[in-house]
Amino acid sequence: MEWRDRSGHHVSDGDEQDSSLRFLYETRVGRLLLKILIRKPVSDFVGWFMERRISALWIKGFLKKSHIDMSEYESRKFRSFNDFFTRKIRPERRPIDCEPGHFISPCDCKLTVFPIREDSVFRIKGGTYTVRQLLRSDELADEFSGGTLLIFRLTVDDYHRYCYPDSGLKEDNVHIRGVYHTVNPIAYKRYAVLKENTREYTLLHSDHFDDLIMMEVGATLVGRISNLHGACRVEKGQEKGHFDFGGSTIVVIVKKDVLKVDDDILRNNADGCETVVKYGERIGTRIIRENIG
Numbered sequence: 001m002e003w004r005d006r007s008g009h010h011v012s013d014g015d016e017q018d019s020s021l022r023f024l025y026e027t028r029v030g031r032l033l034l035k036i037l038i039r040k041p042v043s044d045f046v047g048w049f050m051e052r053r054i055s056a057l058w059i060k061g062f063l064k065k066s067h068i069d070m071s072e073y074e075s076r077k078f079r080s081f082n083d084f085f086t087r088k089i090r091p092e093r094r095p096i097d098c099e100p101g102h103f104i105s106p107c108d109c110k111l112t113v114f115p116i117r118e119d120s121v122f123r124i125k126g127g128t129y130t131v132r133q134l135l136r137s138d139e140l141a142d143e144f145s146g147g148t149l150l151i152f153r154l155t156v157d158d159y160h161r162y163c164y165p166d167s168g169l170k171e172d173n174v175h176i177r178g179v180y181h182t183v184n185p186i187a188y189k190r191y192a193v194l195k196e197n198t199r200e201y202t203l204l205h206s207d208h209f210d211d212l213i214m215m216e217v218g219a220t221l222v223g224r225i226s227n228l229h230g231a232c233r234v235e236k237g238q239e240k241g242h243f244d245f246g247g248s249t250i251v252v253i254v255k256k257d258v259l260k261v262d263d264d265i266l267r268n269n270a271d272g273c274e275t276v277v278k279y280g281e282r283i284g285t286r287i288i289r290e291n292i293g
Contacts, residue, residue, distance in 0.1 A: 002273045003110050006264050011276050047082075047224060050245045055081035066157040086226075086242045089159050089279070096163070096237030096280040100208050103259055103284040104237065106250055107162040109152040110274035111283065113261050116147045116253070131253065135201065135213070136176060144213065146256035152277075153249050159279060161242040162250055164234045165214070168206035172231040175200045200225050201251075204234070208286050213253040216241065237280055259284045 003011040036042060049055055058081050063070065072093045078084035097104050105111065116131055131149070132141040154160060164170075176199050201215035216225045225248075227241035234240070261284040268275045277283055 003276050004268045004271075004273045005276050008264060008268065047244060050082040050085070051080050053080055056084070059084045062156075068157055082244055085245045086160055088161065094159070094279040097282045098236065099282070101286040102282040103209060103254075103286070104163075104165050104280050105152065105277040105283045106165050106214065106240065106252065106279070107152055107154060108159040108279050109154050109250070109277060111265060111277050112151045112153070112274050113265060113269050114149045114151070116144060116149050116256075118145050134199075134215070134251070140203075140213065143211070144253050144255055148254045148259055148261065150252045150254070150261075150283075151249060152252070153274065154243065156245075160244075160248070161239055161279070162216070163237050163239050163279060164204065165236065165252060166204070166206040166209050166212070167234060167236040167238075168204050170229060170232055170234045171203040171205075173200050173202050173227055198225070200227060202227075207236075210255045210258050212255070212258075213251075214240070215251040215253070216243070217249040217251060218243070257287050260287050 005011050056078055059078060062068075062081075062084075073087045073089050078087070094108075119130065119132075130141070131144060132138055135141060198218040199215055201213055204212050204214055206212055216227065218225055224244045225241065226244065228239065229241075262282065265275045265277075265283060
């Protein structure tokens with residue numbers, strides 16, 4: 001899949017990462033192997049191994065292959081691969097847009113945007129799901145009908161910590177168990193990916209964008225979604241949590257007539273391209289209505 005930056009320039013098509021996924025999802029041997037990889041005990045073992053000191057031996061090769069600029073991150077020695085994978089970025093490298101009417105990206109990612117219609121079925125590279133299936137809640141699906149669904153897809157080279165897109169009162173986390181599939185678009189050709197993955201979401205009564213849903217979706221060989229808070233008051237740009245090793249996805253669902261996504265993102269979206277966005281940067285603005293503070 002093609003990625004574009006905020007200026008509309010081609011960035012990458014993810015070929016290096018996609019080659020192994022094509023093997024897993026598009027070959028007979030790969031699909032047999034995938035049946036083993038998606039089992040929870042296997043994912044748990046990988047998570048355990050990534051916490052061991054020996055896993056730190058993978059860091060150097062990973063950096064070289066992924067072309068990660070470590071000058072953006074806190075300088076320290078990593079005790080394991082997962083310690084490296086969940087590294088913290090220097091705050092000045094990800095400034096938070098604090099303008100109240102601006103909606104920010106919760107993470108470094110590749111972004112796509114979809115309208116939500118009554119009982120609509122979303123297709124993403126061959127996979128299908130509805131908001132009801134995603135949330136397993138008819139009540140919430142009805143509440144957000146007509147709104148906007150944003151998919152923030154993280155690849156393994158991205159910063160894997162994420163923040164709140166607005167301040168407000170957060171409800172407790174809702175965990176939905178599932179099997180671990182990759183969130184890469186190649187997987188959509190054979191699996192309804194988001195319906196099958198373990199995921200965790202919360203309802204945020206935000207200060208400037210009405211009620212919104214923020215959901216974290218686990219992926220292949222990702223055993224943990226690590227959220228920091230239960231029900232509490234949170235602030236825009238405050239760290240919400242992180243993913244352990246693997247590419248993962250965040251889904252944000254916003255109500256009707258609340259958010260205007262920035263034009264450059266919509267243009268890329270119309271061309272079938274993901275937009276590369278960064279943690280804390282503006283991706284949209286508030287639509288002013290009388291019942292929104």
